[in-house]
Amino acid sequence: QSLAVGRDHQFIEPVHVMAVLLDQEGGTVRPLLAQADVNIHLLRSQLNEALDRLPQVTGTGGDVQISSALSRLLNLTDKLAQQRKDAYISSELFVLAALEDKSELGALLHKAGATKTLVERGIDALRGGQKVEDQNAEDQRQALERYTIDLTERAEQGKLDPVIGRDDEIRRTIQVLQRRTKNNPVLVGEAGVGKTAIVEGLAQ
Structure with a gap:
C-alpha cells in the first residue's frame, strides 16, 4: 500500500506486491526465486518499469484500492493454499499463482526465467514437507538463514x-x-x- 501511495497510484497491483516481497528482508520469495534459477536482477528491473508505466493520480489522499487483477490473484493463491491444506496463504504460493495466472506479473516472471515446475520444486524444498499452519511460518523458516552463517x-x-x-x-x-x-x-x-x-x- 505504501509503495502505491508513494508513487501516486490509485490501485494496488500484483507488481506492487511482488516488488515488496522481492525486497522483503528475511522473506521467502527471493530465496525461492534464486533456487528456481530466476534472474532476480532482471525481474526487479522489469517490475520497476511496470510500476513506472502505471497511471498516476494525484490528490487521492492515500486512498488506494486493490485492483481486480490483484483480487483475482489472491483468490487463486487462496485456492492453491487450500489444495496444499495450508491454514494461511503464503508469499511463495503468490508467486506460483502469478505463474498460473495470465497476468502481466506472470509474463514478467516467465521473462526472468521462472517456470511453474522449478518454482514448485523450490517451494517443496523450502518447506521441507511442512504445511503453513502458523501466520509466522515464513519467519520461522528463514531463521536458519538469518541467524547463522553458511x-x-x-x-x-x-x-x-x-x-x-x-x-x-x-x-x-x-x-x-x-x-x-x-x-x-x-x-x-x-x-x-x-x-x-x-x-x-x-x-x-
Whole structure:
C-alpha cells in the first residue's frame, strides 16, 4: 500500500506486491526465486518499469484500492493454499499463482526465467514437507538463514582464510561425524582459542 501511495497510484497491483516481497528482508520469495534459477536482477528491473508505466493520480489522499487483477490473484493463491491444506496463504504460493495466472506479473516472471515446475520444486524444498499452519511460518523458516552463517558456501566462494595448525582437531571432528551413533561433535573452549577456525577448516 505504501509503495502505491508513494508513487501516486490509485490501485494496488500484483507488481506492487511482488516488488515488496522481492525486497522483503528475511522473506521467502527471493530465496525461492534464486533456487528456481530466476534472474532476480532482471525481474526487479522489469517490475520497476511496470510500476513506472502505471497511471498516476494525484490528490487521492492515500486512498488506494486493490485492483481486480490483484483480487483475482489472491483468490487463486487462496485456492492453491487450500489444495496444499495450508491454514494461511503464503508469499511463495503468490508467486506460483502469478505463474498460473495470465497476468502481466506472470509474463514478467516467465521473462526472468521462472517456470511453474522449478518454482514448485523450490517451494517443496523450502518447506521441507511442512504445511503453513502458523501466520509466522515464513519467519520461522528463514531463521536458519538469518541467524547463522553458511561456512560451506563461504568456503566454496573462497572467502575463508587458510587454517594452519589445526589438522588434529579437524581430523578428530571428522572422525566423530563419521560415527553411526554419538556423532555430534561439540567444540568447547574460551573465546579466541580457535573453535571457529576448526569449523572453517572442516568446511574447506
